[in-house]
Amino acid sequence: MIDNKHTHRGDGYFTLAGDINSDMVRRVFDALGKMTADGIGTAHILLQSNGGYVSDGICLYNTLRNAPLELVMYNGGAVASIAVTVFLAGQRRIASDTARFMIHKSHATAAVGARPEALQIIAEGLMADDRRTEAILRRHIHLTQRMWDVHAHSDLHLNPQDALDTLLIERLGDFSPPRGSLVFNI
Template identity: 65%
Template structure:
């Protein structure tokens, strides 16, 4: 084999970037459909996203975590906000040494002149979103009490080393498809 590395035929390499929204959900659904038709058992995915919509991120988390394809996630730059939740769907997770993660509570902007009953609905929705995302975070990562306190009221930024300590990632490693491997954008 001339010393060249190649990936097994049941593995594939992908990139996934952009806002977590209904377009990304559709792209992921289509891509996973092709993966299963092609007999892909393991998908290595480089994620680059600053977040987006909570419900779309939760949908992607649930879909990817329960897919017949095993997902191996990578962070080569930034995975933030709800993108962290979809990233946690990976059975194994890696981050480049220079990568960062950011998690925070949900937020929304009320319309000017919003009535109290409308504001209550917004607050109830935000609390529900926070409960859903925090249950996933607590299932996958172990933050210190100080980090949970920061998360409670502010953005919590984690380096790759912080993420390894918190068990968010398996190890610090780069997304590096083997020579000759096909690379597709989702």
């Protein structure tokens, strides 16, 4: 249980690191239950992830975006691939001046000797995932046409200034809970 005696004005401080997968989804669900039961009004979450599964990332985005609390997301190092979608769940988003972001199209590896029908199913799934993630990106950030062009064909890396310019973050800053606060790992 989160101890309210150690929170600052209803704030809670959390770290969330690793691959975006079903285990992370379960951990976030459990943490949200504890946050709401303990009366956390604002959750400050430091996210560190190089990505993972698209559907799990979209589930986390939708869950966190609609959670009954204010969510402040921090990037203190790297938020990449589908983790950028999770990061966008924050009503407020902050990044260290040494952080980086990376977005790219979905990709998969087909089995050796895969038949054309199987390849078509894989391609259709990847295109569907790209439509879902791009809709979320366009809802929150304003990439330049040059950035969209890079994203269409390769990894798009964004430094902190790019993140500010595109509204991916609202300001530069570090995850720095007040002295005496407890920090919980999700």
